[in-house]
Amino acid sequence: MIKEFLKIAAKSLRTRPMRSWLTMIGVVIGVFLIISLMSLSEGIKGAMMSQLRMMGKDLIMVFPGEINDFATTFGGGLELSEDDIKAVKKAEGVESIVPMNYKAETVRHQGKVKTVLINGVSLEDGLDVLENDFGWNLEQGRWPSLGKKEAVVGNAVPSEIFSGMKPGDEINVNGKKFRVSGILKSVGNKQDDSTITVDLDMFKDITGERKGAKMLIAKAEAGYDTERVVENIKGELFETRKRVRGQDSPSFSVLSSEKVTGIVDNILGIIQIAIIGFASIAIIVGGIGIMNTMYTSVHERIKEIGIMKAVGAKNKAITTIFLIESGFFGLFGGLGGIILGLVAAKGAELAIRATGSMYLKASITPQLVIFGLIFSFLVGCIAGYLPSRSAAKMSPVEALRYE
């Protein structure tokens, strides 16, 4: 029976092809938005989370400024002073600290001049963290020797910035001569791969910035609860600032690696909910379009409804025929949206890769595809419910009389 009903629905869709296409567009756009944006945001989330998860649970990050004020924190204005660094170092449960710094400088290599981000990391304290928690591994050469003017370069530096660069080459950073000691393996994002890293002392030498750091990483001693150590660091920093600068509103953020992961996860989650929300509105608007078309279709086919009733169709059969038709709109609209969404997501993935800002992989899960299909099919059925019922409730005599 359903097979015949499908046939009837398909025929009626085909008699008005333009209208059928236009009706589906609403759903297509909604599903397209969900699929493309969700798979991209999942990809971004996946990339960021996998990098964050590499960090050990005993790491603590200390930033100047409030974490909810990203602009000042990462805009570069604020710094941790020498006193702040000392305060963190002496907090109970802190095993070691790694001050980190970065600044864009002009770099010259074999006559080519480019502006590159220079990292300054205390290699004596921090090499271990870089290798184990940040996943920085050497592809060629070796790490800089302490006290020597040596640098390691990210994976993208020899391949894209200074092509052909190899260990042993000489570079000139802000007028100071350095030797490339090694090349790192890719860490998974183009930004980090395009930096040059030197020891913190050398960094200070290059930039002239004598003290302080943009951020620092502390490692909790074994046996200490990381969150406790976070509190200890906060306490020490608070005391120091009050004493040295006379501030009593502390302007720094101390976060365990787990907290950072949680915050990033939350932010991305909220973005995804917003995406689903807006795309759902688009699909619902598409559903209203389906409802409109279905009412028109019921009205045009009053006589056919009368005929079907006269030859023995029960109300449920009439409802089913019209529901199949509106379900078609939903399902095929959804299918179209999924195909377009996948194409767009793949396109964006390739485009972003080409610009090189991130190694993004669009995450197209079967769940997402199935969700898109079921959701659009349901929207079609719900949109068709009232029109189908109005069709089924018609009196056969009146429907037959209708001209």
Add this chain to the structure above:
Amino acid sequence: MAEDILRLEDIWKIYEFGQTSLAVLKGISFSVDKGSFVAIMGPSGSGKSTLLHMIGALDTPTKGKVYIAGKDISRYSEDELAGIRGKNIGFVFQQFNLFPNLTAQENVILPMVFQKSPEKERVKRARELLFSLGLEDRIHHRPAELSGGEKQRIAIARALANDPEIIVADEPTGNLDSETGKKIMEVLRTLNKEEGKTLILVTHDPNIAKLAEKTIHIKDGKIQ
């Protein structure tokens, strides 16, 4: 005594329009023997079609009883009526009432779909009916590609699809020229005579009414 396939007892149909009401059928009673041919005649607007709707279970009376094969259907639910229409009644209309976007065969199959008969049987039965009505070359044509007589023969095939006892026809030759109308009447007569189908038919044509065993004259909603 022959068995009643249909009996009407004091049938009234009253349409209400707010304050006023219009009685279209005013106490009609008669019965139809199984396998007989009954013609209904009367001036335009006298209520013939309305009466036929009651007989065909398309509508229920405001008052009175309609017995089809011994069962009173006047208080049946919509779905029960649909069941009677599907199994016991075959309709033939003046305006053919075929599905424009279905082929001849698909039109004939439709009533069998609603009775959930198996697919193979449906196709076989539809082809047999269309063949027997001389439409073997028209099976895959749509109504728009067919003549009036051909359309009405498809409608008759459709009415026979579920092998009903009663065929109800409302001016089946009204839209056809006299020659074609005659052929359609021959088909209906054969079904009545040779297959024992009860035939209840509304007509304006006295020559057709002459063929019937019984003629019911209606005027102003009453039997004359």
